[in-house]
Amino acid sequence: MSYIRRITIAKFRGIERLDVDLSPRDGTKFRHLILTGPNGSGKSSALELIHAALPKLTMPAQPSAPCHVGLDEQPHDGGRGQIVAFFQAQRLLRIEEVSGPSKIDWMNILRGRITATQQTVQYLVNRKVEQSLARDDGDQAAVAAIEAWFAELQGHLAHLFEDPALALHFDRKNFTVSLRYSDGREVSFAQLAQGHSAALSIFFELLLQSQAHREEFKREQLAGIVLIDEIETHLHIRLQELILPFLTDIFPTFQFIVATHSPAVIASIPDAVVYDLGKREATDSADLQGVRYGTLMTHHFGITADMDLDSTAKLQRLRELAGRARSAAEEQEMTTLSDTLSERSRTLALEVWKIQNPSPVRALAGAS
Known part of the structure; x- marks a missing residue:
């Protein structure tokens, strides 16, 4: 049974450098990999390179190859007990x-x-x-x-x-x-709705690939390396939370390498490395569990705020007006902004109240 322990990619398309260590913790056979990063950072390219390298694992590595995949052990039986599957972003059953x-x-x-x-x-x-x-x-x-x-x-x-x-x-x-x-x-x-269709296209493919190996090679103990681009494609946020735990529970001997833009995916399983191709940073997925999705969106995915852009801009303008002397027109603008934001949600109404009623500590800080 072979699993990926390290992946190195250098200077390929949008990827300047990727070097991620997937060595397992004590008591585990492997760790999964979740790739994130902005559009153009190379997530799809990385998956394509890894997939292309996998059939060549029984051959000596080429020094000039842009991608090197290191395994815990080399397959000794031609890969008869090993499943390799690659799911591209657009998929339906x-x-x-x-x-x-x-x-x-x-x-x-x-x-x-x-x-x-x-x-x-x-x-x-x-x-x-x-x-x-x-x-x-x-x-x-x-x-x-x-x-x-x-x-x-x-x-x-x-x-x-x-x-x-x-x-x-x-x-x-x-x-x-x-x-x-x-x-x-x-x-x-x-x-089926597209979300369920997309999810089942992965599940049934792995289910029948497993059966094909059992029928032809009489192997009950199977290992797998599964690559999935944009695993959240077509999925509602609840399915985004479910899909990776669902697959890893049903196929516990399969190592998953996935790309995603979803905070619900990166925090859904504990035994994975989350690698940001934009920042070239690796994070243990267990460190992201228990973190609010809004925090993941701002801190991990680089969103400037955890609410819509229009409300964020209006809050910023309200804070700006509240922090200085205002003209009559600006007083009216401040009233209009306060009313608009307060009507949108209780969360925004609380933010408006805090701006209009600064604590003594905040007021003194502002005065200084």
């Missing part, structure tokens, strides 16, 4: 319709000739038919094992969709699979 049970060509999935996700419904239908045949044969152990597998799968989906009663529904006549919500709604995978 693409699943082929099926007409009945049919054998899946797992080797073509491993060779990249077939996208694993397209075979999702085929795989689910095959498993359901296998369960039915096992029941006819009186093989209750197989029936129970497949039933437990489906129950676990439904549990994962229910967690991701935040609907405890979510269930898979099979139409045995048309060989279709849909999702049935607790409120009675029923949707096919093709009808």
Whole structure:
């Protein structure tokens, strides 16, 4: 099982220098990497370089290569127990319709000739038919094992969709699979909202890639290196919080290398290095947990304030007027600003009150 311990990139596109140490802490096999930074800082380029380097890991490193990936150990079996997957920023679930049970060509999935996700419904239908045949044969152990597998799968989906009663529904006549919500709604995978579609495109790809390795190489113990660009694509803020814990819980032997602009992502798991390509700074993700998202936006992502730009500008103007002598026109402007901001939110109303009623300490500081 091979995991990345260090990544070094020098002078490639927008990346002047990246050198990040992913050596694990005591008791862990690996650490994940979360790349951040402004647009143009090289997050996507870094993921592309890392992905391009991974198939060459059994070959000697080239001194002139712009990217060097250091592993804890070299693969000894041609990578048969190792999954490498790269998800680019724009992704949605693409699943082929099926007409009945049919054998899946797992080797073509491993060779990249077939996208694993397209075979999702085929795989689910095959498993359901296998369960039915096992029941006819009186093989209750197989029936129970497949039933437990489906129950676990439904549990994962229910967690991701935040609907405890979510269930898979099979139409045995048309060989279709849909999702049935607790409120009675029923949707096919093709009808899913883009956020859920984007999240499931990752989940089902890894699920079927894992199965392909088990079928072809008879390996139960799998390791994986998974690269995801803009993991928050299409995701509501709640899904942004859930997606990385969801994936790392289900695939605990997979190391994730992701790029993001989301504070909900960088603070979502404890065992990761958060590397800012703009500042060239590494932070332990555990140090970001418990920090307000507004603070992460201002301190980590460089946003000038933790509220909208218009309100921030109006507050700044109000403070400026309050701190000096004013003309009659400025008195009216100050009143208008105070009323406008106070009507927007309780938070802003409190800020206005503080400006209008400075504490003696603040007043003395201002006078000095």
